[in-house]
Amino acid sequence: MLQAIADGILSGSIIALGAIGLTLTMGILRFANFAHAELVTWGAYMALGVLSLTGAFMGPLAPFSFGVPLLMATLVAMVATALLALAIDWLVYHPLRGRANHLTLVFGSFGVSLLVRMVILLLFGGAAQYYSNTLQIAMKVAPGLRIMPDQIFTLGLTAVIVVALHLFLQKTRLGLSMRALAENPELARVNGIDTRHVVRWTWIIGASLASIAGVLYGLTVQLRPEIGFHLLLPLFAAAILGGVGNVFGAVIGGLIVGLAESISVLFIPAGYKLAVPFMILLLVLYIRPTGIFAGTVGGGKS
Amino acid sequence: MTGFAAYLVFFLIVALTYSIVVMGLNIQWGYTGLFNAGVVGFFAIGAYGTAILVGPDRAHLIGGFGLPFPIAVLGGMALCALAALIVGLATLRLREEYLAIATFGIAISIQLVALNFESLTGGAQGLVGLPRPLFGLFDSPASYNLFYLGVVAVMAGLVYWALETAVRSPWGRLLKAVREDETAARSLGRNPARVRLEVFVLGCVLMGLAGGLYVGFIGYVSPLDFLPILTFQIWAMLIVGGSGNNRGAIVGAVGVWALWAMSGLAISRLLPVAYQSQGGAIQVILIGLLIVLTLIFRPRGLIGEAESVSKHAD
Amino acid sequence: QDCKIAVGSVLSITGSMAAIGSAIGDAGKLAIDHFNEAGGVNGCEVNYILRDDQGSPNVGVDAAKTLVEIEKVPVLLGAIQSGVSLPILTSVTVPAKVTQISCCSSAPSFTELAKEGGTEGYWFRTLPTDRPQAAVLATIAADKGYKKIAVIHVNSDYGVSLASRFRDDAEKLGIEITGVTPYNQEQASYRAEVNAALQAEPDALFLVAFPADGATVAREWISFGGSQNLILSNALRADEFVESVGAQYLENAYGIDNAQVEGDSVEAFDASWKEAKGSDPNGPGLHVMYDAAAVALLAMEQAGEANGTAIRDNIRKVTGGEGEAIYPGVEGFKKAKALIAEGKPIRYVGATGPITFDENGDVTGPYLIYGVKDGELATLDRWDKARVEAALEKLQ
Amino acid sequence: MSALLDVRDVVAGYKPDLPIIHGLSLTVAPQEMVTIIGPNGAGKSTLIKALAGVLTVSSGTVRLDGRDITNLPTHRMAEASMAYVPQVANVFTTLTINENLLVGASALSKAEAKTRIERGYEAFPDLKRYRDKKAGVLSGGQRQMLAVARALLTGPRLLMLDEPSAGLSPLMVSEVFERLKALVEDGVAILMVEQNAKAALAISHRTYVFAEGRNRIDGPSAALAEDPEVTSIYLGAGGRKR
Amino acid sequence: MSESLPPGDSATGPSIRSEGARRGRLEAAGVVKTFGANRAVDGVSFTAEAGRITGLIGPNGAGKTTLFNAIAGEYALDGGSVQLDGTEIGSLPPYRVFSHGLARTFQIPRPFAGMTVLENVMFVPERQAGERFWNSWIRPGTVAREERQNRERAREIIEFCGLSPVERQLAGSISGGQQKLVELARALMADPKVLLLDEPGAGVNPALLDTIVDRIVELNKRGLTFLIIEHNMDFIMSLCDHIVVMATGRVIAEGTPKEVIAQPQVIEAYLGGAVA
């Protein structure tokens, strides 16, 4: 049980990390971006590409399983993912934005997600890949409780990112512009906000977060062209549980999803595990149709 | 009848079956604005419901009632209605993306039940050897397919007529009003929750009907038939055809399915053998491109929303 | 050569089986290339048409229908998943009287369908059913002295039936099964399943999986301190799996596969694969796919005509029996063509060793026990038909 | 007096092939308050939107202080020292009052923004009371105040208002109008659309009367208020007793 | 502009119910609606007598719209009760309140943006047979007949509101003032016992407003009860029999128009120097 809880929290933190980027773009650009998952995958593969090009997986930074090269590769991946997001926005979302029906963008993202996933498949092949072939053996921290250092790292990183992002949204002008754009693009423009500029930054931040999530996922699990796609549901569940646009909410949502999955297996047949986050989601939405925390970008204050 | 004609018959059976699903979705999304992303779940309930009722008795399975096919399909539809009622009561308060994720989750859960509830659904193995209606009366599989195409076409035509008539009456206006502004509709004496539930159930029942027809044709169901990708395919059909228009729904179903099938054929013919194994990915890329390009250049789909709902308003 | 014969194949190139699908496709193509080099079938060049089913029955059925009706293939190779093969069989190949040979669909339902007459004899598969696999694995586990075994299996027809047979057999041999945990394919992580299975601290883990997901499960299992006594299903005999998990953790692992270890026929295949691909043919489905294609081609040659019914009726004439042994590769096929031309009986001994189809289209054959030695997949033991049957006998 | 805003033969609309404004010309001098009145659907809001860059001008020119600002991107209008308050949806309901004002001040330095916002609060004490509340909870009139307050933050030379008095209580109407008058005295030119024609004509210098996307009548407000044609068709009787 | 009233029609219910039968006494007693700590409506009691035009005025943020929402069922009451002709409607959802004969307009217009103006208005009548989907299959004749009558009436009301030129435009793409008129048109189409108008005049051209005043007077003569929020004092003064003044969630004055505007607290809170 203890192990299941620890595990749920830790795998929840990866979900949380992905969900932050999703909730942000969803809140500000006002559509459910189904292609967000592909940004996660893209980020993970870009880091792999950098690693294999530079050929380096130098000595890991104990006690973690990764070292400086992966951190550098992650930075490159963040840039590459942001570029991809900007390109997609320019080619697809921009022409679609401002259409009467904002779900047009959702459908556009269906299409984009198919495209990007298949391009990754063509570029990198379908087989599973890893950043490192050495297995990290979990440390026994208490009787019946084992934890991997990488997981602690993930948890810590998530916490740092959330706080930073929250401060960014609440305290900076760009953050305020993002929240204004989220509500009423035309009014934002009338008020002197260059919405294209804000949209660009939203993508850059969202995509960078996605790529970090992708790398961490690849680090603790594995790389395959479908990883993002299969993370999609937990990501959405987390974002919605927390209330769209609410970064703290996304983290809480991610943890709930992670915990629910890992604890549920102890009580119900594992075959139904996939349904558990949804049942929780349904329950929460039934009581609070806007998620646990009412969803507006930045969240927190009322 | 062989060759291309035989394939065409086969193709149309499948495409028209999907067109019924798309019409069901159209009534939900195109007219009422319900973002049902769990299409495949209701298709599955209709299919399994029919399969369990029509199937022969088997020792290790609970079902196997061996009922006549039409009754089994009706049973499958009734089951769908019940499921949609329950799902609808739980989720229809949610807006757009929220509803989408909730229904998506429900579809996954339905598929998991199909996968894990072995004694009822046959589990991962599925239900095998289901009788096909009136199969014995035909001397060749080809003529049987022709007959089945007739059945499916008549059903699709009936559904089209029924929906088109209903949608171009005040009922259609009611759906649109609920879609546009629920608060206003409520202040004008309508109960949007009831309207949405009604439409949701109706749409899902149509999906169930299509599921039943699918089972009758393939003679087999397994959880693999109901992967989430099918929901995406159905949505692509609706978008390409043009939501808010039943003709668009049919055109979209046939068109997208044709593209899907034809692109496979074209790729297997044109692509050098050494690259054949990339063909699948290219095919999916084509579908992705189709969706994106349609949205950009024909935002209302091939046919687009009918301008005025009620024919009486002209 | 100006005539052409098309052979169709429906496999999962994308979708959930993408990781293994395209290599399987290559194995089929290899057999056809070999045959073409040997002179083609009845003097005609064989054209291999591969279609993707994307892991979905609806796409697979449509692809199969195109192959049968438009490309006019007399024989269809595939699909991988039973859930795709079955609807193709019932709604495409049987009605059109086209022979279907699958490399990889292991569901018992095919046997049942065949017994009911539903396949009309058009169905064959070159991999053995799970019954003997489970028996052999359980027997070895008992010999090794494992007392408590946990089972984690992929939640598909393949996983479910192999896991449940293994459970029955192991329990008959006095082994305690501490839990049978299914996992759904392609999830973010299997930590929860692994933890659940770990609760009872079993001596060993029986893992029924495909290489990609299987590696994830195995890595998490080992990371969290699970026993390194692993029992592996046949689909895990793949370099990809060994590399992903790390060979050092697999020293105590053993698994089963349905190929003859040595013998000229197997070496013939391995060598020609290596020549074509530059690597060893380690991966699920390669040997069996090659054999599926080879059997189809030989039957066509034997029949002297390329139609489904003729192929169906001639498959048993070129396998089993008392004829002269034919091995994989160009030379083998040349020899076969010559013998057939002379009207002499042949007997295909394939990449998986001798093949015999029973009346339901199922194959029976010998097994190998694989493991990891010196960082590579290695063969630890072999079980011939007699030994397998003895084990089965004991479990009756 | 050379015009601050010089609009010449502007054609604009929502769809390219369906102009709503058919070649309209109008001027606003510095420190002048100009009113536009006209029936519902005459194209008043459409014109203002076109001037503010929300809609595309398909022909004609718009000059501000001699500079051609036709079809300048909306967000750069503020730089061109022009502010616009839309008729509907003119506050960010999910932001607090204070944040709404901050958005309006995004072109200013932080310190400058702060002092100007404080000045805004002095002018509209109601807003100060709610400064940390989401604007979504404000009443219709309170929103109107917020929108005007925000538009004034950047110290524009030309302020365009689409029905600033709609929904305001009589007390607030006179307050807002007083404030607009004071602004004009401080050097701001105002172009506003009003249906509260009586009050608008009373304080503005000149008035344009629109109908069907065209400029029907224009002239000094005082004169138009007396014009019988304008009165009967556009101003109404101002409420007959029953 | 047509000043005539839509003809009555027996099949869809007469557009104007026969006098006498029409009542519509709305009585609010101690109505409370709070948002968190904010008591937006804080114990409001008043009566809108049947057949009268009652005005509701007060400073911005006084709680007038909130009171409307509470009466119409949009908000659940936090205290007090609302009765329509003696029937408690305070706890009913909006669609039930409407069925009891109370219709309202929104201060910020809520047209069905994706429907034409005509459809917006035709939507209004309740209990249309065609709103049951099976009726279009089994009783197409009835549906068509009803629709014809419905359309005639809708057209007249649209013409009256000056919306004929945009009848076929989507209600989302007409001007702000026109959207307000669509609100009014829908309310008129509803033919209720009591009609709540939230600032019907704001944004409406004054000339058109005059004819709206006439219309309201005429409908009122036939027995329709009105409760009107409006800041246009000319409008209020010329129309209302009775005025209720609210400020900070409470009723601060009540009486005939003349009485009310003379009261110092009303002048201070609401009118300022702008007394008409």
Ligand SMILES: Nc1ncnc2c1ncn2[C@@H]1O[C@H](COP(=O)(O)OP(=O)(O)OP(=O)(O)O)[C@@H](O)[C@H]1O
């Ligand atoms: N949904 C809500 N949540 C919280 N507070 C609200 C909400 N709606 C209104 N309020 C508050 O209640 C008070 C009354 O608002 P209301 O809209 O009823 O005013 P009003 O009298 O209609 O004013 P106006 O004449 O400006 O329209 C205001 O202070 C407003 O901030």
Ligand SMILES: Nc1ncnc2c1ncn2[C@@H]1O[C@H](COP(=O)(O)OP(=O)(O)OP(=O)(O)O)[C@@H](O)[C@H]1O
């Ligand atoms: N969003 C829109 N999309 C398309 N057409 C529109 C839109 N808004 C207005 N129109 C058209 O433009 C015409 C003029 O609208 P506009 O808003 O300019 O009128 P207005 O003079 O401001 O009227 P009001 O006093 O009622 O606000 C309308 O009659 C309508 O036909």
Ligand SMILES: [Mg+2]
């Ligand atoms: Mg306007």
Ligand SMILES: [Mg+2]
């Ligand atoms: Mg109000």
